[in-house]
Amino acid sequence: MNPTKQAFAERLIAAMQAMGLEPKPAVLEREFNQRYWGKAMTLHGVRRWLRGETLPSHEKLLVLAEWLRLQPQELRDGPEVEARIRKAKARWDEGVGYTEREVFEAFLKLPPDKRKVVREVILAFAKAQNPDA
Structure with missing residues (x-):
């Protein structure tokens, strides 16, 4: 079942x-x-x-x-599903400060092709920082 x-x-x-x-x-x-x-x-x-x-x-x-x-x-x-979602949202809200929000707002104003480049750069930095992930 x-x-x-x-x-x-x-x-x-x-x-x-x-x-x-x-x-x-x-x-x-x-x-x-x-x-x-x-x-x-x-x-x-x-x-x-x-x-x-x-x-x-x-x-x-x-x-x-x-x-x-x-x-x-x-x-x-x-x-339990709703609780997990709330927990993940709270983590995001608590972990993102003013400066990060400012960067996200600027990112969202970029055209799609520029967003793709920025995304790839960020992911490359993240992978270099934590190669096991």
């Missing part, structure tokens, strides 16, 4: 239980179809979500997330 789909099913079940609902296909089908304006989901279709056999489309994921009061990415990917 696909671990991504299985983890989604576990989060879906936990979210339904947190709302005080039984994680049963009939309950999910009824609640989902009351909120979704597209073609109704079948009992078999929602059962496959709960069993970790399939993932909902993005449109359906948005409906589920709103109903379950979760961020769509948290429901689909779990909170």
